[in-house]
Amino acid sequence: MRKIFDIIANNAVPAVFIIISAFAIPLSGYSASYLVQELLTRIGRNSFLILSLLIPIMAGMGLNFGMVLGAMAGQIGLLFICDWGIVGIPGMVLACLIGTPIAIVLGIFCGHVLNRAKGREMVTSYILGFFINGVYQMTVLYLMGWIIPITNPTLLLSRGYGVRNAVSLLGIRGILDNLIPTIITGTQGTAQFVNINGGKSFIMMQLPFLEGSIRIPLATLIVIALFCIFIVWFRKTKLGQDMRAIGQSQSVADSAGIPVNRTRIIAIVISTVLACYGQIIYLQNMGTLNTYNSHDQAGMFSIAALLIGGASVSKATIANVFAGVILFHLMFIVAPVAGKNLIGDAQIGEYFRVFVSYGIIAIALVLHAWRRNREREAARRSLRGNKGDE
Amino acid sequence: MIKKFIENAGWPRIIIALFLLALFVAAPFVGVRVDTSLSNTLVRFGMNGVMVLAMIPMVQAGCGLNFGLPLGIIAGLLGATLSIEWNSEILAKLSELGTLYKISWLNDLFLTTWREPIGFASAIIIAVPIAAILGWFYGKLLNRVKGDEMMIATYVGFSSVSFMCIAWLLLPYKHPTMVWGYAGKGLRTTISVEGYWLHVLSDALALDINTENIHLYVPTGMLIFFAFVALIVWIFMKTKTGTAMTAVGSNPEFARASGVNVDRMRTIAVMMSTILGAVGIIVYEQSFGFIQLYMGPFYMALPAVASILLGGASVNKAGILNVIVGTFLFQGILTMTPSVINSYLQTDMSEVIRLIVSNGMILYALTRKVRAGR
Amino acid sequence: MTMFNEYWEIVRTFLDAYGVSYELAGLIVLVLIWLLLFLGRGLSFFRFLMRWYQRLIIVTGLVALGFWLFYVGREHQILLDNKNVNGLKALEQVNVSINGGESAELMPGDRDMRKAVGPEFEVKAEILDDNGEVVSTITKTVKIGCVKNMTISLPALAAGSEDFTLPLK
Numbered sequence: 001m002r003k004i005f006d007i008i009a010n011n012a013v014p015a016v017f018i019i020i021s022a023f024a025i026p027l028s029g030y031s032a033s034y035l036v037q038e039l040l041t042r043i044g045r046n047s048f049l050i051l052s053l054l055i056p057i058m059a060g061m062g063l064n065f066g067m068v069l070g071a072m073a074g075q076i077g078l079l080f081i082c083d084w085g086i087v088g089i090p091g092m093v094l095a096c097l098i099g100t101p102i103a104i105v106l107g108i109f110c111g112h113v114l115n116r117a118k119g120r121e122m123v124t125s126y127i128l129g130f131f132i133n134g135v136y137q138m139t140v141l142y143l144m145g146w147i148i149p150i151t152n153p154t155l156l157l158s159r160g161y162g163v164r165n166a167v168s169l170l171g172i173r174g175i176l177d178n179l180i181p182t183i184i185t186g187t188q189g190t191a192q193f194v195n196i197n198g199g200k201s202f203i204m205m206q207l208p209f210l211e212g213s214i215r216i217p218l219a220t221l222i223v224i225a226l227f228c229i230f231i232v233w234f235r236k237t238k239l240g241q242d243m244r245a246i247g248q249s250q251s252v253a254d255s256a257g258i259p260v261n262r263t264r265i266i267a268i269v270i271s272t273v274l275a276c277y278g279q280i281i282y283l284q285n286m287g288t289l290n291t292y293n294s295h296d297q298a299g300m301f302s303i304a305a306l307l308i309g310g311a312s313v314s315k316a317t318i319a320n321v322f323a324g325v326i327l328f329h330l331m332f333i334v335a336p337v338a339g340k341n342l343i344g345d346a347q348i349g350e351y352f353r354v355f356v357s358y359g360i361i362a363i364a365l366v367l368h369a370w371r372r373n374r375e376r377e378a379a380r381r382s383l384r385g386n387k388g389d390e
Numbered sequence: 391m392i393k394k395f396i397e398n399a400g401w402p403r404i405i406i407a408l409f410l411l412a413l414f415v416a417a418p419f420v421g422v423r424v425d426t427s428l429s430n431t432l433v434r435f436g437m438n439g440v441m442v443l444a445m446i447p448m449v450q451a452g453c454g455l456n457f458g459l460p461l462g463i464i465a466g467l468l469g470a471t472l473s474i475e476w477n478s479e480i481l482a483k484l485s486e487l488g489t490l491y492k493i494s495w496l497n498d499l500f501l502t503t504w505r506e507p508i509g510f511a512s513a514i515i516i517a518v519p520i521a522a523i524l525g526w527f528y529g530k531l532l533n534r535v536k537g538d539e540m541m542i543a544t545y546v547g548f549s550s551v552s553f554m555c556i557a558w559l560l561l562p563y564k565h566p567t568m569v570w571g572y573a574g575k576g577l578r579t580t581i582s583v584e585g586y587w588l589h590v591l592s593d594a595l596a597l598d599i600n601t602e603n604i605h606l607y608v609p610t611g612m613l614i615f616f617a618f619v620a621l622i623v624w625i626f627m628k629t630k631t632g633t634a635m636t637a638v639g640s641n642p643e644f645a646r647a648s649g650v651n652v653d654r655m656r657t658i659a660v661m662m663s664t665i666l667g668a669v670g671i672i673v674y675e676q677s678f679g680f681i682q683l684y685m686g687p688f689y690m691a692l693p694a695v696a697s698i699l700l701g702g703a704s705v706n707k708a709g710i711l712n713v714i715v716g717t718f719l720f721q722g723i724l725t726m727t728p729s730v731i732n733s734y735l736q737t738d739m740s741e742v743i744r745l746i747v748s749n750g751m752i753l754y755a756l757t758r759k760v761r762a763g764r
Numbered sequence: 765m766t767m768f769n770e771y772w773e774i775v776r777t778f779l780d781a782y783g784v785s786y787e788l789a790g791l792i793v794l795v796l797i798w799l800l801l802f803l804g805r806g807l808s809f810f811r812f813l814m815r816w817y818q819r820l821i822i823v824t825g826l827v828a829l830g831f832w833l834f835y836v837g838r839e840h841q842i843l844l845d846n847k848n849v850n851g852l853k854a855l856e857q858v859n860v861s862i863n864g865g866e867s868a869e870l871m872p873g874d875r876d877m878r879k880a881v882g883p884e885f886e887v888k889a890e891i892l893d894d895n896g897e898v899v900s901t902i903t904k905t906v907k908i909g910c911v912k913n914m915t916i917s918l919p920a921l922a923a924g925s926e927d928f929t930l931p932l933k
Contacts, residue, residue: 081837085912087881090837097830116757123457123540124756130692131753134745141742171839348556355552362545369535369542 013360014310017327021334027341028334035333037214042329043322044177044217045285047224049278050302050321052271054231057316058240059267060247063303066110066125066268070275071295072136073103078172078280078289079144079163083152087171089179092284095172099276106132107272111265118250122313122365129299140291163291173287177217184214220281227274228318243267247314278302304328304357307364314368331356402754403700403719406747410719413726420733427725429607433592434721436612437677438697440619441670441690442713444663445698449708450627451659452639453532455699455752458543459691460551461528462521462667467554469517470672470681471577473509474586475565480512481505510587510676517668524550525664529657547691555684581681591615592677612677619669620710626662635659639706670694696720696748699755723747835883840908842878842885843915845930846870852919857892860918864888870918883909891922 008015025035049067056064077099081091110128117124144150145161155163234240242263245253254260279298283289306316309324332353339349417424441459448456473480481500488497500508528546532539559576563569568581582588594611626632637645638655646652671690675681698708701716728740779789798816842862846854854872861867861878863885868876889902902921908914920928 084834085839086834086837087839088837090833094830094833094837097826097833113753113757119537120540120756122538123544124753126541126544127749127752127756130745131749134742134749137745138739138742142739345559348559351552351555351559355549355556358545358549358552362542362549365538365542365545366531366535369538373534373536 011310013308013364014323014327017308017331021327021330024331024334024338028337029341030334030337033214035330038333039326039329040214040216041177041285042332043325044220044224045282046302046305046325046329047321048227048281049275049298050306050325051224051227051231051318052274052278053302053306054316054318054321055234055243055274056267056271057311057314058235058247059243059264060250060314061114061264061267062122062125062313063306064125064268064271064275065122065299065303066107066114066128067271067275067302068129068295068299069106069110069132070099070103070272071279071298072132073099073106073272074276074279075283075289075291075295076102076136076139077276078169078283079140079150079155079167079291082167082169082171082289083150083155085152085171088175091172092175092280095280096277099280100273103273103276104269107269108265110272111268114268115261115264133296136295137292165291167289167291169283169287169289172284174285176220176223176281176284178215179219180222182216182218184216217285220285223281231318239263239266300357300361301328304360307360312364312368314372328357400702400754402751403702406700406719406723406751410722410726413723413730417726417730420730422726422729422733423605425604425606427729429605430725431718431722432613433607433609433677434725435717436592436609436616437674438670438694438721439616439713439717440673441667441694442697442701442717443616443620443623443710444666444670445694445703446623446627446708446710446713447635447659447662447666449698449703449706450632450639451635451656452642452706453656453659454540454543454705455695455755456543456660456663456667457540457691457695458528458547458550459663459667459694460547460687461524462664463671463687463690464550464554465521465524465664466513466517466668466671466675467681467683467687468520469513469515469668470583470675471563471568471581471683472516473513474568474581474583475563476512477509477565477586481508484508506587506590510590510672513587513672514669517672518665521665521668522661525661526657528664529660532660533653533656544691548688551685551688558683577683579682579684579686581683583675583679583681587676588679590676591673609677612673615673619666620713623662623666624710631655631658692748692752693720693744696751699751700747703755704758705755720748835910837881838883838910838912840880840885840911841913842880842887842908843913843930844868844870844876844878844918845915846872846874846918849917849919849930852917852923854919855891855922856894857896858918858922859890859892861888862886880908883907887916887921889918889921 049071052067052070053064056062074095077095077097080098081095086094110125113128114121114124139148141162143161144163145156150156150161150163155167157164235244242253242258245256245258246260246263250260275298279295282298283294286294305324305328306320307324308328309316309320309322311317311320311324335353335356336346336349339352340346414424414427417427441463444459444462445456448454484500485497488494488500531546532543535542561577563575563577567585568577570576570578591612592609595614596610597606597608599606627636634645634650635655635658637648637650638652642652645655671687697716697720698712699716700719701712701714703709703712703716724740724744727743731739731743776786779786801816844860846858848854855870856872858870859867860870860876862880865878867888867890868878870876884905884907886903886905888904891899891902893899900922904921906914906916915930917928917930
């Protein structure tokens with residue numbers, strides 16, 4: 001009985017979301033192929049960012065709200081390639097190359113700060129995100145074009161320095177998504193290679209019970225799959241084992257001779273660098289960079305999605321990531337339309353999904369703290385009981 | 391001596407205080423008037439003071455910094471909007487009272503001079519019970535999540551703000567100055583309090599010197615109100631409940647052993663904090679002139695948290711003096727940086743400086759070694 | 765950029781005054797940084813050296829990769845110009861495409877812009893007569909390197925000159 005209750009309690013969040021979606025999808029009136037298309041796009045767009053959260057959770061550092069640091073590093077890389085006019089895959093790789101050292105430095109800084117605030121990593125990394133956001137804005141708004149050379153006038157504000165709020169990433173837009181163009185169409189048939197307009201070869205697949213055609217961001221999905229394999233492999237390495245040990249108990253790990261602080265810093269650095277790449281992948285899909293708020297949203301939405309996928313502050317798997325992306329974004333797509341059809345106001349659906357994202361984070365945090373406190377209480381009680389026996 | 395002072399105050403505070411001093415010194419040289427800057431600082435001090443006071447009870451009771459201040463702010467917003475919605479009814483009821491007891495001069499007063507103060511008072515009277523109820527639930531929640539209060543408070547604040555975004559659209563407000571004109575329902579994003587209780591406190595007993603050489607404006611009423619609330623908090627912290635609260639914060643095990651109900655104390659502290667937040671936002675609005683709904687209260691906790699930390703508070707210890715010093719320093723920097731730096735560099739860096747100073751301050755407080763006690 | 769120049773100016777005056785070459789100064793700074801990093805590490809000097817050697821190789825490799833990506837991925841604006849130049853008359857009509865992209869139709873006096881990615885591109889010009897018949901087709905591979913913009917004079921290209929980028933030498 002207890003076990004059944006635990007299973008329900010552990011999967012309550014995804015279950016609630018499945019129920020909400022089950023009601024909202026028919027209300028929205030979207031076709032299946034539209035939903036599948038949107039979901040595939042969003043899986044390609046967001047998974048990498050969310051996956052970057054896994055490693056700090058493994059090391060027992062909770063949700064890394066400091067991932068926005070990595071996102072900012074990625075955006076700085078993108079700003080530079082925009083300025084230099086580097087396009088296509090070379091542009092993306094160069095942006096990663098520029099972003100990496102910045103992300104590493106920020107990650108080391110973040111790791112040191114978090115080591116000074118053990119036990120409240122989450123709130124500290126959250127505030128750290130704001131703090132670095134200030135530094136980032138200072139850099140982008142005042143130093144770029146003044147001390148840091150930016151030559152392209154379309155990037156700069158009319159006053160001559162500082163980057164515009166919206167930067168078009170036309171040069172790398174959809175470049176990874178469309179690297180291996182893949183389309184699935186309705187009606188029955190088999191997979192085949194075909195040449196469509198302009199001599200570009202597409203992988204075409206035909207499936208039954210689908211109407212219309214769906215584009216698959218195959219290359220992005222391959223990158224994400226490789227990253228998942230990396231995480232699975234990483235868990236088995238010495239470093240990964242150390243991190244898991246630290247996640248279980250810092251004092252035990254310390255007495256086993258694991259350099260706790262150093263390993264924690266490495267976990268954060270990896271997470272930050274991956275978030276940097278994740279943000280670049282995200283923005284190549286979006287096609288425009290909102291210089292001053294793209295990174296803020298990245299952090300919030302990634303964390304909410306991961307939690308909706310059934311992860312907790314102390315445990316998250318790759319399956320949680322994908323379940324989370326699908327459920328969260330399914331709601332993202334249908335909520336405004338469902339709200340409009342239900343109450344006649346799209347704004348309510350919009351606010352509803354913001355509320356759900358924040359509410360879900362709050363609930364997940366509460367459940368985690370609650371459970372931990374209960375366990376601690378139980379442990380203390382059993383300790384007292386033992387003492388009484390003696 | 392000096393070394394000890396620096397140790398006590400902490401480097402960031404001294405740097406920021408010196409920075410502010412430098413700004414005041416530099417102001418005349420770049421053509422910024424010190425007197426108007428000082429007036430602005432005082433006005434902003436009065437506006438934000440009560441919200442910063444809201445930090446004290448929770449910090450003292452060991453619940454950490456109240457990042458969930460938006461919850462209290464929401465209660466205040468409800469009070470403010472309802473006081474406008476029901477303004478005419480309240481006044482009518484009161485004048486009925488005057489007629490009933492045959493006191494016609496009282497009746498006149500209600501409809502003329504006292505109209506605005508009554509509106510303001512009604513806002514507070516409506517807001518306080520709402521804040522108390524919300525605070526009670528919020529306190530119960532925080533009691534279950536000891537050790538993680540700050541992160542959860544942040545998200546309780548955020549989710550309550552986004553929940554209220556839906557509520558502001560759906561609640562049956564009718565007053566024409568508050569709802570969207572074309573739809574006839576749903577509150578506007580900003581609502582003017584002009585004609586209701588604009589500057590009720592600020593202009594009461596205000597000192598307004600406006601000669602050729604000097605422009606000085608001191609919002610005496612608002613400052614007195616702040617002093618009054620601060621006094622209440624101070625007295626409360628000296629009562630038996632207040633000292634018990636402090637004991638809970640500094641050593642919960644010891645407090646429990648000496649028969650203090652820890653959870654109850656914490657709940658009271660959270661309720662107080664929420665109530666002060668509600669009162670604080672109403673004071674803020676009467677001076678600012680507008681009620682900001684929807685995403686307005688979203689980030690309002692951060693400046694308040696930063697202020698009290700700037701004043702020398704830590705994550706588990708705070709006093710009235712911290713509030714006064716901190717709010718003055720923080721608001722001083724907010725008023726001085728735009729004017730001084732803008733006239734020097736010709737750019738508006740205030741937003742960025744605010745971000746860096748406030749979050750840097752919070753970060754500094756969070757990363758300091760806390761004495762073993764939890 | 766002005767700020768950098770000022771700092772550089774100050775450093776340069778010092779170096780010139782003492783007669784130190786810039787390369788030497790750079791080397792000294794690098795060695796100093798390097799020694800500073802070595803101090804306080806409990807490593808043998810040889811191992812320290814090897815570690816930095818490895819890092820140097822990796823960093824050099826990455827920087828080289830960066831430069832290569834810059835070279836390969838740079839997008840250029842190619843201006844196509846059909847005006848009288850150096851005694852060559854503008855062409856009646858010419859259809860130009862770059863790297864097989866959308867072709868531009870240029871009448872005398874016209875100027876259009878196309879984009880090209882990478883260090884070299886192929887320009888294909890179809891020269892037409894009054895009746896709209898294709899007279900000749902010129903295909904040419906142009907090396908551009910890392911230059912951001914280039915202007916091609918189509919009359920010069922049609923005349924078979926090797927010097928067809930404006931301004932003509």
